Amino acid sequence: MKTEDELQKAAHAKATRKVTLIKGFYRHLVLFLIFIIFLLINAVIVNRGGASFFGPIDFIPTIFYWGPWGLSIVIHGIIAFDVVALLAGKGWEKKKVEKMMEDEKEQETTLWE
Numbered sequence: 748m749k750t751e752d753e754l755q756k757a758a759h760a761k762a763t764r765k766v767t768l769i770k771g772f773y774r775h776l777v778l779f780l781i782f783i784i785f786l787l788i789n790a791v792i793v794n795r796g797g798a799s800f801f802g803p804i805d806f807i808p809t810i811f812y813w814g815p816w817g818l819s820i821v822i823h824g825i826i827a828f829d830v831v832a833l834l835a836g837k838g839w840e841k842k843k844v845e846k847m848m849e850d851e852k853e854q855e856t857t858l859w860e
Contacts, residue, residue, distance in 0.1 A: 772827035
C-alpha cells in the first residue's frame, strides 16, 4: 500500500506533466500566430501592386502552411487539455489504468505458464 507521501509525489508528478503539456501547447499556439502574422504582412507587401489581398492565387499556397499546422495545434490542444477524458467522464482514466494493469498482469502470468 502506498503511503500518503508517495501518493502526494505521484500527484505532483502528474500535475507537473500536465502543466508542461499545457505550456507546450501555448508555446505552439504563439509560434503559429507569429507565423500567420508574418504571412499576412508578407501578403500585404507583395500585393501592393494592386492585386487583390486574398485572391485565390495568394490564398492557396498559404493554406498549405495554415491547414496542417492549425490541425496540429488542435490535436495538441486536445492532448494538453485532455478533452477525451472530459468527454468520457471522470472515472474513465482510472478504469483505463486498472484495465491496463490487469492486462499486464495477465501477460506476466501467461509468460511463466
